[in-house]
């Protein structure tokens with residue numbers, strides 16, 4: 001038993017009170033985990049664009065006050081009733097989508113869309129009792145994606161926690177808890193490019209560059225990076241991206257530019273922007289007959305995907321994925337082991353490190369399109 005098990009833990013959290021306004025670091029009370037839940041001590045967290053979208057709440061459902069954060073690494077502090085596969089002290093990665101192990105999706109080899117624990121961006125409470133585990137002076141604070149990692153302690157459903165190799169450095173593998181696994185898996189598990197093929201990646205943030213890394217691992221010979229921010233191209237050179245296209249440099253749709261560069265279209269494309277025009281372009285730039293496009297970016301809730309049906313009839317495939325189709329509990333530990341055996345690097349994705357007290361800087365970097373991932377050290 002840990003000395004805090006069963007007790008309310010007062011600790012620091014970064015609370016978001018209003019859309020687009022700086023987070024406020026303040027004391028919150030974190031209730032003990034209930035049935036099938038686990039309370040973890042967050043060691044490191046980072047900012048993913050999905051946090052930023054819901055914090056800005058432009059074109060998303062606003063829900064405040066809220067504790068954001070879903071890309072992180074931590075250590076189990078205590079466990080709730082019925083949790084049998086995790087113990088105090090285990091090293092874990094929380095994931096925004098879970099794996100109950102029982103439902104049709106969890107039993108299917110093809111899906112990671114668990115019926116019980118799949119991503120829900122509008123829910124601010126825990127599943128078991130519809131209540132929040134966070135409060136300030138008795139007033140509840142909303143959770144985000146069931147993870148809320150911008151807090152020294154958080155409560156997560158045990159099905160949303162991957163137990164990982166305790167030797168893995170948490171200050172690096174924390175970025176596998178969302179963005180990097182998502183990009184890697186979108187290419188390796190969903191787009192599945194063949195050796196020697198061409199792959200276009202839309203959006204060269206951390207998710208897109210992880211998708212490019214997946215294309216490199218799969219043996220793609222051309223990796224075309226597409227971004228509106230020219231600063232991204234310098235960084236992307238370290239990731240095996242072979243050619244760059246900035247849609248702003250052209251006075252015709254970027255899908256036409258790419259089709260011309262590739263004799264009719266790329267074999268695969270992976271969209272990692274969240275921008276609806278980029279989604280349509282990513283689909284329309286794949287070759288007819290065999291091309292596959294994979295959507296990863298999180299769109300505005302009212303966005304509508306429009307293309308001519310003939311583009312599909314011409315034997316192009318459109319797919320989408322959450323978390324790169326990885327099942328968090330079953331598959332994520334082996335992604336961590338792939339990193340440990342040097343199949344890919346994480347270091348080059350980490351461009352900034354800051355103490356928790358400066359968390360708002362991570363938002364500024366992402367808003368300016370500066371750098372890739374910013375690691376936030378919870379103990380500094």
Ligand SMILES: NC(=O)c1ccc[n+]([C@@H]2O[C@H](COP(=O)([O-])OP(=O)(O)OC[C@H]3O[C@@H](n4cnc5c(N)ncnc54)[C@H](O)[C@@H]3O)[C@@H](O)[C@H]2O)c1
Nearest residue numbers: 049050203205206207227228273274275278297298322323
């Ligand atoms: N499906 C999932 O499971 C999942 C998981 C994690 C993140 N995401 C989403 O993936 C996206 C990328 O996340 P990130 O953290 O790498 O973000 P990021 O902000 O670091 O990178 C996004 C990049 O897209 C570029 N971009 C935006 N609009 C564009 C356009 N029209 N054409 C070309 N480039 C454009 C930006 O300049 C930026 O470089 C976000 O939408 C995020 O919400 C989805």
Ligand SMILES: [Zn+2]
Nearest residue numbers: 048050178179
């Ligand atoms: Zn994310």
Ligand SMILES: [Zn+2]
Nearest residue numbers: 100103106114
């Ligand atoms: Zn399930």
